[in-house]
Amino acid sequence: MFFLFLITSSFAQTGRISGKVIDEGTGKPLEFATYRILGQTYGGVTDFEGKFKIVGIPPGAYTIEIKYIGYVTVKEDFKIAKGERKVAVYKLLEEAAAEGQEVLITAQLQGQRAAIQQQINSDQIINVVSKDKIEEIPDQNAAETVGRIAGVSLQRDGGEATKVSIRGLSPRYNSININGERIPATDAEDRSVDLSMVSTDALEGIEVYKAITPDQDGDAVGGTVNFIIKKAPEGFLGNAKLSGGYNAQQDEFGQPRGNFSMSNRFFNNKVGVILTGNYQRANRSSDLLTGSYVEIGEDEDENAIINVENINLADRLEVRERYGGSLSLDYDLGAGSLMISSFLGVLDRDEIRYRTRYRPESSRKEYELRERETNQNTLNNTLTFSYKLAELSNAQFDLRASYATTNSDNPLDRTARFREAGAFSGEIDEGDLENVVASANNDLEETFFQQDRLDFQEVFTRKYTVQVDLKVPLELEGSPESYFKIGGKMRDQYRTRNASRTWSAFSAIDAIAEDNPELFNLNEDGRITINNFIGDHDPGEYLDDRYSFGFGPTLDLDKLREFSNTYADEYYSEDERLRLQNYESSERITAAYFMTKLVFGKLTLIPGLRVENTQTDFSGLFGRSFELEGQVFISSIDTLGQQNYTEFLPMFQMKYQVRPWMDVRAAATRTLARPNFFDLIPWQEINDIDGILQRGNAALGHTTAWNYDLNFSFYNKYGLFTIGGFHKRLNNVDYQRISRDTEAGSATRGYQLITRENLENMVSVLGGEIELQTNLRFLPKPFNGILLSANYTFLRSETFFPQLELINEGPPFFNTTIVDTLREGVLPNQPNSVLNLSIGYEYRGFSARLSMFRQGRTLEFVGQREEFDGYFREFTRWDFTAKQNLDKVTEGLSVFFNFNNISNTPEFIFLSADQRFPIEEEYFGYTMDLGVRYKF
Numbered sequence: 001m002f003f004l005f006l007i008t009s010s011f012a013q014t015g016r017i018s019g020k021v022i023d024e025g026t027g028k029p030l031e032f033a034t035y036r037i038l039g040q041t042y043g044g045v046t047d048f049e050g051k052f053k054i055v056g057i058p059p060g061a062y063t064i065e066i067k068y069i070g071y072v073t074v075k076e077d078f079k080i081a082k083g084e085r086k087v088a089v090y091k092l093l094e095e096a097a098a099e100g101q102e103v104l105i106t107a108q109l110q111g112q113r114a115a116i117q118q119q120i121n122s123d124q125i126i127n128v129v130s131k132d133k134i135e136e137i138p139d140q141n142a143a144e145t146v147g148r149i150a151g152v153s154l155q156r157d158g159g160e161a162t163k164v165s166i167r168g169l170s171p172r173y174n175s176i177n178i179n180g181e182r183i184p185a186t187d188a189e190d191r192s193v194d195l196s197m198v199s200t201d202a203l204e205g206i207e208v209y210k211a212i213t214p215d216q217d218g219d220a221v222g223g224t225v226n227f228i229i230k231k232a233p234e235g236f237l238g239n240a241k242l243s244g245g246y247n248a249q250q251d252e253f254g255q256p257r258g259n260f261s262m263s264n265r266f267f268n269n270k271v272g273v274i275l276t277g278n279y280q281r282a283n284r285s286s287d288l289l290t291g292s293y294v295e296i297g298e299d300e301d302e303n304a305i306i307n308v309e310n311i312n313l314a315d316r317l318e319v320r321e322r323y324g325g326s327l328s329l330d331y332d333l334g335a336g337s338l339m340i341s342s343f344l345g346v347l348d349r350d351e352i353r354y355r356t357r358y359r360p361e362s363s364r365k366e367y368e369l370r371e372r373e374t375n376q377n378t379l380n381n382t383l384t385f386s387y388k389l390a391e392l393s394n395a396q397f398d399l400r401a402s403y404a405t406t407n408s409d410n411p412l413d414r415t416a417r418f419r420e421a422g423a424f425s426g427e428i429d430e431g432d433l434e435n436v437v438a439s440a441n442n443d444l445e446e447t448f449f450q451q452d453r454l455d456f457q458e459v460f461t462r463k464y465t466v467q468v469d470l471k472v473p474l475e476l477e478g479s480p481e482s483y484f485k486i487g488g489k490m491r492d493q494y495r496t497r498n499a500s501r502t503w504s505a506f507s508a509i510d511a512i513a514e515d516n517p518e519l520f521n522l523n524e525d526g527r528i529t530i531n532n533f534i535g536d537h538d539p540g541e542y543l544d545d546r547y548s549f550g551f552g553p554t555l556d557l558d559k560l561r562e563f564s565n566t567y568a569d570e571y572y573s574e575d576e577r578l579r580l581q582n583y584e585s586s587e588r589i590t591a592a593y594f595m596t597k598l599v600f601g602k603l604t605l606i607p608g609l610r611v612e613n614t615q616t617d618f619s620g621l622f623g624r625s626f627e628l629e630g631q632v633f634i635s636s637i638d639t640l641g642q643q644n645y646t647e648f649l650p651m652f653q654m655k656y657q658v659r660p661w662m663d664v665r666a667a668a669t670r671t672l673a674r675p676n677f678f679d680l681i682p683w684q685e686i687n688d689i690d691g692i693l694q695r696g697n698a699a700l701g702h703t704t705a706w707n708y709d710l711n712f713s714f715y716n717k718y719g720l721f722t723i724g725g726f727h728k729r730l731n732n733v734d735y736q737r738i739s740r741d742t743e744a745g746s747a748t749r750g751y752q753l754i755t756r757e758n759l760e761n762m763v764s765v766l767g768g769e770i771e772l773q774t775n776l777r778f779l780p781k782p783f784n785g786i787l788l789s790a791n792y793t794f795l796r797s798e799t800f801f802p803q804l805e806l807i808n809e810g811p812p813f814f815n816t817t818i819v820d821t822l823r824e825g826v827l828p829n830q831p832n833s834v835l836n837l838s839i840g841y842e843y844r845g846f847s848a849r850l851s852m853f854r855q856g857r858t859l860e861f862v863g864q865r866e867e868f869d870g871y872f873r874e875f876t877r878w879d880f881t882a883k884q885n886l887d888k889v890t891e892g893l894s895v896f897f898n899f900n901n902i903s904n905t906p907e908f909i910f911l912s913a914d915q916r917f918p919i920e921e922e923y924f925g926y927t928m929d930l931g932v933r934y935k936f
Contacts, residue, residue, distance in 0.1 A: 014059075014390055016084075018053045018087050019054075021090045021092060022050055028110065029049050030068050031114050035066050036065055037054065041475065041482075055334070062080065063078075070094060072093045107136060108132070108787050109777075114131075115133060123604055124212075129149065137200075142200050144160065146208065147836075153165045153858070156907060159284050159901070161196065163192050166223035168797060169827070170829050171190075172191040173221040173703075174192075175220035176193040181380060182404070183406065185495075190678070201261075202325060203228060204228040207224075215469060218612050219671065220671055229343055231328055231339070233265075233272075238260070239262075241931060241934075243255075243929045245898075247925060255929065256279070257929065259276065261276040272329065275326075283320075284318045284349075284924070285317045285318050290314070291308065291312070295865075304865060304868070307360075311437065312358075313552075315542070321346075324345040326344070328340070340384075344378070347375075348375050349374040351374070354368075358436050365440050365441075371414045372413045372414070376407065381402060395470060396470070398467075404463045414454050414560075415451075417450050417451045418448060418530040418533075420444075422441075425439075433918075448523060450509070452503065452568075455578075459495070461495045469487035471483050471484070481604075483596065488593070492587075493588075496583070499578045505575075510527060533556050533560055534553050579636070580685045589612055591610060603655075608651050610648075616680065617640075617642050620639055620696060622637050622683065624636075641681070642698075643698070647702075653666070663713050665724075670705070680700055682696050686751070700734055703733050707728050720774070721772050725767065725768045729762055730765070732759070733758065737755055740753055759802075761822070763798070764798045767796065769791065769793045776788070786840070792834070795830055796826070797830055798826070799825060801824075802821070802822060830859065831856040831857065852877070859872075870910070873915070875906075876903070878905075882896065892936050895930070896929075898928065908920070
């Protein structure tokens with residue numbers, strides 16, 4: 001009843017003004033333009049359609065001021081009467097036009113200006129990709145686009161970005177949102193989100209917050225990425241894009257990609273509806289080499305002597321289908337709005353992998369064929385209600401509720417393996433990859449069918465969220481834009497993992513051969529040989545012809561499918577060890593916060609506090625695997641665990657407008673990161689066969705961090721230049737520890753122990769960012785159509801990794817003592833530098849952009865000693881896009897061309913000791929797309 005009374009009576013004595021800010025020359029809306037009523041508390045920025053609304057204005061005469069970078073500031077007087085609803089359009093003139101110069105506002109320039117305008121207007125440290133820039137960038141998915149922002153690096157899979165790291169921290173430390181609501185984690189074991197299933201075609205813009213405020217989720221140590229879904233503008237509008245392309249890796253044409261959006265507003269623009277859809281089929285095949293290595297001793301300088309343990313040569317054939325869409329409905333309440341939006345993103349991956357493995361340490365050679373399907377999807381539904389309460393000093397009340405799910409399934413994962421024992425003879429230089437491959441016997445008659453397995457996995461996450469906020473303006477003398485804000489949030493999340501395996505165990509295939517000898521070609525030992533399953537697949541030009549050794553014979557998928565389908569029911573059994581990693585977990589996070597914004601002339605202060613309570617319940621299995629009559633079994637018991645803790649997160653941000661063209665921003669914020677679900681599960685597997693003990697850690701602590709930021713921005717009509725630095729101090733970081741079970745009397749004493757623990761030492765991350773966005777409109781034609789964008793990030797970190805040192809005592813006892821030590825290093829997944837460069841050019845209907853992304857050397861994982869650390873080699877990637885408007889043919893019609901990964905840049909991970917020892921090297925080839933777009 002209270003809100004009904006407010007809705008019907010609060011604004012009877014006041015007026016309101018609805019405005020739209022547009023470019024005078026083009027009529028296009030200017031998003032994020034600043035507006036304010038001089039001498040009053042009313043002000044803000046326009047939305048993506050250049051619109052704004054001010055309600056609860058007392059009757060009287062006022063002056064409104066409109067500002068936008070590169071445009072002449074507008075000041076206009078107006079009067080408002082009691083109950084009056086005023087509608088106005090404000091036309092801003094480009095500064096160059098005001099000076100009598102010819103002006104042409106192009107899409108790239110408009111996108112650059114919109115991003116700059118939002119960044120300089122924000123009270124926070126934020127980077128933005130505007131909708132116009134999204135349309136101009138030839139990215140395959142949302143992760144690729146976020147990777148063009150300063151301070152962001154990428155993790156890749158299959159040749160395209162999948163996850164983002166902000167300021168050098170692992171993707172699990174980021175908050176990934178759609179319209180302000182968090183996307184549940186997609187990874188089976190950690191809290192990261194795979195963004196490759198999010199298409200940019202449905203996005204209005206992208207925001208990356210480097211420093212958060214108390215009204216945002218506190219678990220954002222790296223930062224927060226917010227994807228904004230499109231909202232319906234005025235009028236019936238449509239946008240359709242269709243393209244096809246070429247994949248050089250597979251020499252394949254096709255690669256269809258299309259998207260559409262349709263929108264309209266009804267009932268005198270009160271109700272808006274927008275529907276978007278997208279589809280893409282992309283070939284992501286690759287040539288792949290992987291390797292692992294062993295230490296066989298030390299040289300005279302105490303450096304490790306390294307031999308090849310195994311080499312894998314693989315030809316991956318993968319097709320990815322990405323599709324989804326969004327539906328948004330909004331209702332204009334006059335003094336507020338109601339919006340319901342749904343977003344669906346789906347990624348289906350079909351992979352076939354042919355692999356040959358060389359194992360000189362065990363004198364084996366193996367052939368594998370793997371067939372795998374992966375289905376990922378995220379569904380996010382959000383209800384947002386916002387209303388101005390004139391009876392409470394024009395306070396704003398916001399309510400947001402959401403329901404979201406993610407699924408990551410492997411409905412099919414089939415692997416068949418053939419093995420040749422005694423596969424090497426004579427002298428082998430095990431320190432040289434090519435020599436290892438060349439030394440193999442390649443005796444197909446002695447290569448037998450060793451194993452066949454069928455895996456299944458399903459990871460499901462469901463999340464409910466409810467958040468309420470109340471923002472009350474503060475009528476302080478000399479502080480017209482100040483406010484006080486309080487709110488609360490509840491986030492309830494449930495997550496489960498279910499995995500199983502059916503396999504041929506140790507002797508099932510031999511039993512099939514014994515029962516059906518007439519159906520197969522058998523070797524002298526009566527075992528099924530690879531000759532029964534050889535196919536005609538040709539890998540073609542392998543690994544970009546960088547290696548001289550061949551690939552070997554390949555397997556026939558249809559024959560292996562027929563074999564599994566015929567014999568699995570009778571001869572195969574369940575590998576129960578996989579069940580030990582299944583779990584269920586529920587997590588409820590309740591939060592409350594208060595904050596205030598105080599504006600004193602050029603100085604803005606935002607202090608506040610957020611309090612978050614976390615309650616987590618989880619269940620898993622404690623088990624032991626053992627071998628009996630050629631079969632592997634487990635004995636297990638159900639286990640339960642729980643965590644409950646509360647964190648106080650004080651935050652402070654400051655912005656000082658030094659000059660009209662310069663500001664300084666600083667922030668000190670406390671954030672947290674919760675442990676991965678899987679790491680908390682009290683599961684355990686004791687593998688007596690291999691002497692390995694793996695377990696979860698229900699007592700694993702959460703990470704807390706203090707984040708310090710300082711940022712300087714300089715801007716004018718030609719662009720924006722920013723320079724800043726940051727320092728993060730993380731406590732209680734968790735990591736995977738590989739040690740030995742040394743507990744006295746333990747049945748597993750001496751086993752290798754793998755679990756997660758918290759570091760005792762603090763982790764320090766230090767870095768700096770430089771960004772330039774500029775246009776060269778001051779140059780004479782035709783050079784005045786050039787736009788430049790560049791950002792550079794350098795990162796440094798310091799941490800200490802616990803390690804085990806084995807000390808062998810000499811005679812007479814020859815005892816081995818295990819000693820815990822520490823080794824200093826950098827954080828995994830943190831590149832030492834990231835560089836983005838792009839040069840764009842626009843003239844009338846033509847637009848082109850050349851982009852470069854360079855990521856520095858990155859620690860991929862930590863080995864048992866420094867020489868066995870794995871590093872991702874620095875790499876540079878080039879992309880090109882061009883577009884031509886065909887308005888003379890049909891208004892709104894254009895054609896475009898994209899050229900991605902021009903230089904066929906491989907992904908290369910190597911052993912720290914020597915780049916001659918690749919851990920992973922993968923080539924994907926370049927891709928080209930040609931398409932047409934139609935706006936109506």
